[in-house]
Amino acid sequence: MVKQGIAISVSELTKKYREKEVLKSVNFTVPRGSIYALLGSNGAGKTTIVKILSTLLKPDSGSAAVNGFDVVSQEKLVRKCISLTGQFTAVDEVLTGRENLNLIGQLMRLSDVKSKTNEWLSFFDLQEASDRKVSTYSGGMKRRLDIAMSLMIDPEVLFLDEPTTGLDPQNRIAMWDLVKHLAMQGTTVFLTTQYLEEAEYLADNVAILHKGRILIEGTPQYLKEIRPQSGAYLNFKSEKDAAKAMKLLNENSIPVDAIELNLPSLEDVFLTLIDEKKEDTERV
């Protein structure tokens, strides 16, 4: 029974590691063919959610379904339609790029392993390196190969756990283009990220996960509109001016204990939001 239009649905999911509550009642749904970004800092529980959805981990309570199949009771059916690219590049370093792709193609019983391999090698710009051992690849190349292996599976739902962490800006942009391209072809992409910029650029829907709870969910536009205004920032054209101002403030006994170069970053604003939301929810 595949529910039309919904690729992933999660309801009241909880997970504990020993005494630590990693997930505290998580709910969300992901429309088919969309890009969904789970945004959160380290330890927020992002990877735990990905592991539960990709059948690697059992939740303590609540339910999760991918393509209408329950991830616990129908794990085999779930595995037929998903593909996972974890945080660590899962490639065989002593094998060549081509051999890595061939392996997946053979396991998936593809009828055209050779041509599929060549197709993905050229798509990810890895032809020249295809017959070299992966241990000679750069970080970006390994990551691309890793994702190529996931795509050999031709999944309906693709999980990407922090796909751009550790990538240089050029490779990051290439990754973004790829994700957009996949979604356009109908693949549902579920990704986790620490970067607001990434979520904003890519995702149709964003959820902010903080300490095992989803604080807010919606389109990037919606999230930006509710950004609370608070505090005050002083901006100076140069470090020198800032130092001068700090001295003045101190002389007038307005304490300033730190000065830092502040390149405007959306992430910073976002982290502020996370802190405030947390206080809000705790007050309620």
Next chain:
Amino acid sequence: MYKLKTHIIADAWIMFKRSLLISLRNPEALLVATIVPFLVMFLFGTVFGSIANVGELNYIDFIVPGIILQSIGQSSQYSAMNVAADMTKGVIDRFRTMSISKTAVIIGHAGAGVVRNTISTITIISTAFVLGFRPHGGFMNWLVIIGLLALVSIAISLLAVMCGLLSKTVEGSSGLMLPLFILPFISSGFVPVDSMAGGIKWFAEIQPMTPIIDSFRALTLDLPLGDNLWMALAWSVGIAVAAFSFSIQIYKRRIS
């Protein structure tokens, strides 16, 4: 509707080819599978052979089974390390989320281990021949020897896979395998059990290596087997079944 079919044998064959390729690309593992058994056989056959006293038997003839088991234990640590590497790198996680047979990865790694062990064993027997090893078992004896060797090799390789699945790091997995290359020394492999002292003698008599080694020795030299062969078979099958089922449990278990 989805049709569920798991092609265990085909999946295991693909995984076996993968594991074998990984082994062949690792020069250190190849060295341990070939040069080390040669050196150990050479040292024991020449240096220690002159001082060892094993009664009426020729020391070379006496020692071949012990060295075979010791080198199987040693080269199997690479199975454990390869599995542990798969675990830590997330490769196993990728396989776990794919629609493939659960046992394929385990069988693949164990199979590659058996190939490495076979190479070691052939190296040892050839070296021993050059040094004066003169078995006089008949054709049937050799068939039983090959069968038992295969079984022991499978059992130890599966044990290695289990150690690899259990350990948190690659280094740790080779540590878990340490007992396997110590045990042959505390058995009938290198000196007769009767010449050992109290507690050690008791341990040497009850541990699995002794009946396995005694069986090989009896079969190669055409000595009385006693119940050694049955004991050896029981131990090997028991270890293989236990290690295999435990490995599947660890592979399936959904922990972080």
